[in-house]
Amino acid sequence: MIRFDRFRYTYPGASQPALADVTFAVEQGELVLVTGLSGAGKSTLLRCINGLVPHFSGGQVGGVIAVAGHDPVAEGPAVLSQIVGFVFQDPESQFVVDEVADEIAFALENAAVPRPEMRARVEAVLEMMGLTPLRRRRIDTLSGGEKQRVAIAAALALRPQILLLDEPTSQLDPRASEEVLQALVRLNRQLGLTILLSEHRLERVLPYVDRMVHLPGPGQPPQAGPPRSVLRHVDPLPPLVALGRALAWEPLPLSVEEGRPFAERALQDCQVRRASSPAVLGDLEPILKVENLSFAFAGPVVLQGVNLVVRRGELAALMGRNGAGKTTLLRCIVGLLQPQEGEIALAGRSIWGRETAEVCRQAAYLPQEPDSLLFADTVAEELWVTLRNHGLQAQPPIHPHALLDRLGLQAVRAAYPRDLSVGQRQRVALGAVTVTAPRLLLLDEPTRGMDYAAKESLLALLREWRAEGMGVLLVTHDVELVAQAADRVIVLEQGRVVADGPPAEVLTADADFAPQVARLFPACGWLTAAEALARLTPPAARPIQSSAEGDAA
Secondary structure (H helix, E strand, O other), X not given: OEEEEEEEEEOOOOOOOOEEEEEEEEOOOOEEEEEEOOOOOHHHHHHHHOOHHHHOOOOEEEEEEEEOOEOHHHHHHHHHOOOEEEEOOOHHXXXXXXXXXXXXXXXXHHOOOOHHHHHHHHHHHHHHOOOHHHOOOEHHHOOHHHHHHHHHHHHHHOOOOEEEEEOOOOOOOHHHXXXXXXXXXXXXXXXXXXXXXXXXXXXXXHHHOOEEEEEOOOOOOOEEEOHHHHHOOOOOOOHHHHHHHHOOOEOOOOOHHHHHHHHHHHHHHOEEOOOOOOOOOOOOOEEEEEEXXXXXXXXXXXXXXXXXXXXXXXXXXXXXXXXXOHHHHHHHHOOOOOOOXXXXXEOOEEOOOOOHHHHHHHEEEEOOOHHHHOOOOOHHHHHHHHHHHOOOOOOOOOOHHHHHHHOOOHHHOOOOHHHOOHHHHHHHHHHHHHOOOOOEEEEEOOOOOOOHHXXXXXXXXHHHHXXXXXXXXXXXXOHHHHHHHOOEEEEEEOOEEEEEEOHHHHHHHXXXXXXXXXXXXXXXXXXXXXXXXXXXXXXXXXOOEOHHHHHHO
16 A cells, blocks of 8 residues: 655755655555654654655755556656545644634545535534534634544545554543544444554553554664554654563563553562652642632633642642643633632732733643744744843843753754754754743643653653642643643643642542553552562562463463
C-alpha cells in the first residue's frame, strides 16, 4: 500500500535532510506506529504520503515513494486526498465551518456525496467518535480534546483507504484516548483501513500496532519492524517496557495485561518494600487560592464551587476528562475570563480589578496552543520580547541564553518559531512565559508533542524552579508525567473538584488515571518504574516467562 525506497527530503534552505535513506513498506490493512524524537521528521514523513511534502513545503526530494499505485511527488495532494485521510497535530488548522456536524459534512459536500448518504456517514462517525451530544455545538466552544475528535471524524467521513494521524491522542484524556484508539482498531480490523499514526505516548498505542517505524533523528535512517524488536534499541521507553527490559521479561510486554503475569511472579520471588508516606506540604505558603469559584458561558455551567490551593514550592497536577473545565479554570486565574462568583488570590492579593498583564507578572500562563504566544522572527527573540514588555531586558531574572540551554533549544535559537515541530514550539512558548521567573506557573498540556527525553528535561527544569520556591499548576492528561512529577493531584469532574490529595491515593482511586506501574502492582503504592525497581529487592535474577509461553512449552 505504501513503499519508501531510499527516500530523501530536505526543506528549503536547510543544511541537512529532514528524512534520509528511508526504506520500508506498509502492507494493506496494517496499523503502523511512527515514533522518534521531537523534530526527528515524523510529521514530515506523514506529509510525504499525501503529497503535502513537497507540494506545499517546497524543498528537494530524492528516491522513491509510492502510495496505492500513485506517486505523491508527481501527483500531489489533489489526487492523493481521494485516497489518504489526514489528521493534523493542531486540529484547529483544518477546521472550515462553525458547527461540529457541518464540519464533518463539509468534505462530503465538496466530494459531491449524495445527501442521504452524507447524513448516514455524518451520523455514523459522530457515534463512532462519541460526538453525538456535541453535533450542534460551535467548534470554538469545544475543549482541545473534543476538537481533536472532530478532526478525526471529519477525516473518517470520506472513507479513505489510508488514514494518517499526527499525535491523535495528544489532547485526549485517558478514557477518550482509549475510545479513539479502539475506534481506529475497529476500522483497521473490520474494514481493512491502513493506518499510520505518529505518537509520543507510546504506552497508549503499543498494544494495538502491527509494526513500528522509529526515526532516530533528522537525516538518520529509520528502524522498522515488529514493536518488540524496535523497542530493544530505543530509549527512553514507556514505564512498562522500561521495567520489562530492566527485569529481562520475555517476551517483552506491550500492555499491562501482558505484564501482569510477570509482575505477579516478581512479587513472589522478591522481598517487596512498600512505598513510603508522602511528604506533608500543608505548612508551605499559599501562592494561589481559589475559593467557591463558579463560571458559565452563555449556556452551560463549566465550573461550580471550585476550591483549590497551590503552595510555594509545590507542583500540583490538575486532571479530568475533556470538557471538565480545566482550561477554563486557568483562564479565570489569569483574568482572561470573569467568573460569576468566587474569589481568586495570588500571594494573598485578589486578582479582581487588576489587568491581565499585571496578573501574568506573578502567574505565567502557557496555553494549549503555543502558536498564540509566538510573534517574533527567531526563537531567542521570543524571550527578549517578553523581557522588554515587562521592562526587564537590562537585568533578566533568567538570561534567555541559559533558559534556551535548559529547554534544549539552543540549536534552533535563530530559527523561525512557527517552522518548528509542535513539541519545539511548546518549549519556545514555555521559555517566553518563564523568562521573567514568575512566582506561579500555569501549564495547560505542556508536554503535547514532546518525546520522553524532552519530558525528562522539562521535569528537571520544573523541579529546579520548584526548589527555588515557584508554585506550579499543571493541567495534563499524561498520567505517567503526573506520577513522576506531582506533589498533589486535583481532579475536576463536570466543573467540580472531586479529588484532591497525594498522587499515590488519587491516581490509584480511578482506573482511568492509574499509571502503568500502579496497575501492574496495585497493592504496593508504586507509581513509576524507578519506584518498582528500587523496591523489588533483589530484582528477579532470571528471565520470567509469561503464562502463555509456559503453557505453550
